[in-house]
Amino acid sequence: MFVGLDLGTSGLKAVLIDADQRLLAEATAPLTVQRPHSGWSEQRPADWLTATQDAMTALAAQHPLDGVRGIGLSGQMHGATLLDAAGDVLRPCMLWNDTRSHTEAAHLDADPQWRDITGNIVFPGFTAPKVAWVRVHEPDVWAKTAKVLLPKDYLRLWLTGDAVSEMSDAAGTSWLDTGARDWSDALLQVSGLTRDHMPRLVEGSAASGQLRDTLATRWGLPKGVIVAGGAGDNAASAVGMGVVKPGQAFISLGTSGVLFAASAAYQPDAPTAVHTFCHALPDTWHQMGVILACTDALNWYAGLVGSDAGRLTADLGALQAPSEALFLPYLGGERTPHNDAAARGALLGLGHGVDQTAGTRAVIEGISFAFRDNYDALRSTGTQITSLVAVGGGSKSDYWLRALATLLDLPIDVPQAGDFGGAFGAARLGLMAATGAGADIATPPATARTLDPDPNLTSAFMDKHAQYRAAYAALKEAL
Template sequence: MYLGLDLGTSGVKALLIDDKQSVIGSGTGSLDVSRPHSGWSEQDPAHWIGATEDAIAALKASHPKELAAVKGIGLSGQMHGATLLDGNDGVLRPCMLWNDTRSHAEAAELDGNPIFRALSGNIVFPGFTAPKVMWVKNNEPEIFAKLRRVLLPKDYLRLWLTGEHVSEMSDAAGTSWLDVGKRAWSDELLGASGLDRSHMPSLVEGTAVSGTLKAGLAARWGMGNGVVVAGGAGDNAASACGMGTVAEGHAFVSLGTSGVLFAANNAYLPNPASAVHTFCHALPDTWHQMGVILSATDALNWYAGITARKPAELTGELGDTLRAPSGVTFLPYLSGERTPHNDSAIRGSFQGLEHASDRASLTQAVLEGVAFAFRDCLHALASAGTRLDRVTAVGGGSRSIYWLKTIATALGIPVDIPADGDFGAAFGAARLGLIAAENADPRAICTQPATEKTIEPDKGLTADFDAAYRRYHNLYPALKGVQS
């Protein structure tokens, strides 16, 4: 048996698979996000451990024998979080999460130093780890003075599981401190942030062994000694491993809290000016590119809260037949935006409201706004040298067929729906645990699922969606002018 642990923003998922990669069972533990000020987003790392304990306790209650047979554990986690530790591995402050944008000034300062784009292959976004640490240096100097180690969220879990300070390439690539082409920490980038390698964990590939499970935890969970913990992956790379998106030409669109248009690459192809993320993949000698939007299902969940309806109820009101855009346009910039704008200060908007605008038309506008944000990402990927001719849909939002029809038509490419199964980040993490435990061939393990259904673009609505996208595209500079 092999266990995948996925530390997300809203919870931890523990997933068990067997040697045939069949899902045996799963458990979850919930998490909350603290937003004490506009643009802030934090979690207490102690809550990650509590949620992991809850997830594994659920698995132990339902599948004790199978849990006892675990040989390898893989980790997946939300990226970019700054978990700051003192010399005794004590947590110095709440972790600033991936969607915390308070460090926009620090990000701009670091990005103004040309070595960051040259070596990291990416813009220094406010959500990345380095500017968060610089914000602490500038605003909480007493905390920075005690700082001895910076860990990413899943790597703090690893520390609790194994006692080791270790990260891996895909997650480290989102810090702005990794030389992504060389797959190694950069002394120059760390020095420009007032840090050095002593503040960093060691690095392994995502398929490699990073340590073994502590004897006390193994005994508590009913496992044997010598359970290995794989390097694992950042959440998007882990999802790619789960989906088998590990070879050139394979891509997926992820409708999670944030949204990702992800493409695997066999070579390092940086193009920071496009605002596309170019990161190491979890597999050795493999990279990937991503267009990232900060609010995908988060936008629909926000609107659901406003209307006091469940998201599935809102999308269900639209029926099964794709509608032409109504003229109402939604910009989903609830937390700012990454690709293609790199703008942490921009905020969302409805435009074109009239007396006839009802709840369904606003729901439709929210779905279209997210789809058009993905279209921005599609264009950005093309400018970075990656052209996509189809994508596979993953994430909670992919349960809405109407939304997938909207995305297929907005992007102008087919969207594949995988056959029933759990192919997300926890499954990808479990696959990495299997590879590390058995020294297996990564590409033989990370295969693609069968396609259950393909949603083709509605060519009869192409012109309508093109016109609606032009309105969407033209609104950003107008909105920025009003908000600046």
């Protein structure tokens, strides 16, 4: 048996699978976020350990764990967990959505070597600018900092006693030479750090250490359980869905939106605002476009008209030509391809024919146009997508998936019901690290249904997408 632990922002999830990758048990423990100032987002690392203890206890209550051979880790990326020489936490962890370091991020990104070495823009959410902020604003903390760990890797330190990270999560720090899959000494030096401050690096499917005997005894596991390198949350989800080979991709319609494509080559293009990171498997990378408001934008519209997203999308029927209204979903800025924190949304082209249903279609279409922008950005780097799996709450709407399929000119598969997220992907990596298995890890989940493009509407949707791009440019100029 194998355990997957996924350290999210709102909770820690644990799953137990058998050697055939069947789900045997699952448990979740909640987490909260502290926001002491505008733009700040923090968690106490001690809370992660408590949540892990609670989830593992609940898992053990559902199924004996004496046959567990491996544990895999997944987690929220980019967080800065700072430790002193004794291994004690110096301050709350600044999370992925903490934006206080926007000035430091812009300063680092202005130095060409950061994009040249990492393949990415230095976004405020990444780890390096957060540490730069501490260096300026909390010099006492900076002076004591002996180790910088990502959230899931602090959890690993507690589980194994080893300070280790892996390539997919490390790529989101802005300190990794993403092509070489190693820390960049030059970028560490600019940050006032050395390799001694960094965890050792392994591949996500490799062993990173063994579970402490005390924890094994506490939870009823055998001694010598292997803890895999694991992955950042999106890479782990990709492993869970079998998106590990060139041409494979998934689209996540959650609060934010993600278009994730696996790649066998390192082919960055930082100006596109596409994230180019290492994948969780050796000699594999991935590229990822991110939109900041996906179902979040639909929920905003639902609140505006006094409804909810489920009711709004339930009766849309067959795919129609685009609404006469046009929606820009930039409610809180945008990541790919604009890298524009100041971008804001708009609902344009309103006429007497735009009722609540037409507005719903316009919002869905606007978010889909943003995904088309992401798709074009990924293709401009040389990444090709031949198969696409949809996940997330928005994937319940066949109307939305048909619009996306038509815009992307790709059929979209929806997996059968099941959990194929970060915890399941982490468990798969635990299986690989403990047993050396590999080929069956790339197996995608069974498909429940496939939504095909509508060739009769392709031209109309692409014309509307051109209007969408022009509207963003005009609005940016006006503001």
